[in-house]
Amino acid sequence: MLEPDLLPADVLAHVEEVSRAAEAADGAAPLDEATWLALRHRPAADIGWWRADEAFALLVDDELSVVVAPAARRRGLGSTLLAEVAEVTEGERLTAWSHGDHPGAAVLADRFGFARVRELWVMRRDASVPLPEVVVPDGVAISGFDENAERDAADVLAVNAAAFAHHPEQGALDADGLAVRRHEPWWDPAGLLLARDTATGELLGFHWTKVHPVGDDGVLRGEVYVVGIAPAAQGRGLGGVLTLAGLHHLHGRGLGEVLLYVESDNAPAVAVYSRLGFAHAAADTHVQYARG
Template identity: 60%
Template sequence: MQAPVPGRVAQIAGEAAAADGADPLDEAARIALADGAASVIAEDDAFALLHAGDLSLVVRPTARGRGLGSALLTRAESSYGTGLTAWSHGNHPAAARLAARHEWERVRDLWVMRRPTSLPLPALEVPDGVTIRSYRDSDAADVVAVNAAAFADHPEQGAMDLDNLSRRMAEPWFDPAGLLVAEDESGMLGFHWTKQHDARLGEVYVVGVAPAAQGRGLGKVLTLAGLHHLAGLGVDEVLLYVESDNAPAVAVYSRLGFGHADTDTHVQYRRP
């Protein structure tokens, strides 16, 4: 019996992740699939998933090299039109070849940077008048407002609203103790949302500082506060995602001990 579409998608994606060393579906795609908000073209050995203009195309490893990806991409282009984007998680060579064949443009490189927790962390020095504490339910509107201002030009993160915040907080990994907020007498200045994937892996999930509070070193302070929190949970490694051309952020993370390997890159393509 053929598996239903969500089950088949999860099965193919799981096999691809095991073979490639990178999950072909990011968090947003998985949430959209779970919530029934994604359009799916599914075959026995491949699928194309679209949500919010972003396309995920995955072929079962044992079925590769037979033209399934190209055929499915042609169907997706016909069904979904122009202006699509697609991520290659892990910068897969086959994705690059497929993009070139269909004349999709490489438009973004997103780096994964990693840091072992065995490296000593600098002491956390919080500026005078600033408090860093864990999230409270009454903080939701302020987190959304700070996020919207901090990521006004970010194509994904800047769109987070109260509903999306609640949906993320409904995920099994959410821990309010790991969402750290910085505030002073004027209100919330910024936040660092950490994420624990499993016993060994943590993530700098989102660091946002309100524009009015920038220039005070709060980004580094919040990042460091989150790293201390994750180290206290006993994880072995912490990762984060950063745009490859965001030189100031890359410099801050590098000084904190994060490194990047060329293979640890996610590439976004766009159909003109």
């Protein structure tokens, strides 16, 4: 089978260079994980891209990204790129994230008819703060993901689909998406914790953790990547138990900080994370805009 034609190496290098400069200046990565995976694994024909000196625009499905290097800002590059995208997508629905709620993004959004529709919070916890002990309910066993058990992958996908049926990104995870992530450098089967019913073997929920590369500030960070609870098992406190179990796993990796992403209007989840010592700062707000 022929491999698909991916984005040209020079385009990917340009995206990486501009993104690194933007992240260093803004304190937030301008592209999310899903976009990076698409750039590295999906055919070039699936991706729209526009390039300018020290700037670029990308279109993956209906998600638009426009990034301008700090040294080239206030020259109209963002407006020029957005105008080019608007010309070829007239009438189509588009979404775009502003990672870090950048004021320049708000100006461009208003100019090109994008409305603010979602807020995603980053919450952080200092890993030096002690954790409470994990108390696993009777009839529940927690273990790591078994690479050799086909059932584990199938069960994670089934619970994920049910738990995030109305979530536009996480609910779309399929076997291919899971396989791609299992080949990422950060993949650790021991960090994907599964809670099963000891009597039936049914998967009740999971906590997928992630360890990031050491940042420019020298801090090693972990992430509460995904916590999913099967609908039939909700209301039993398993979300808190699995979150805490995953935090103990991450702390064992010698981290400086643990972070997570949560919808700003998900009050039950925010409450659970706040009780575990996570806090949100206004600068750690990602905003999604939509057109159409």
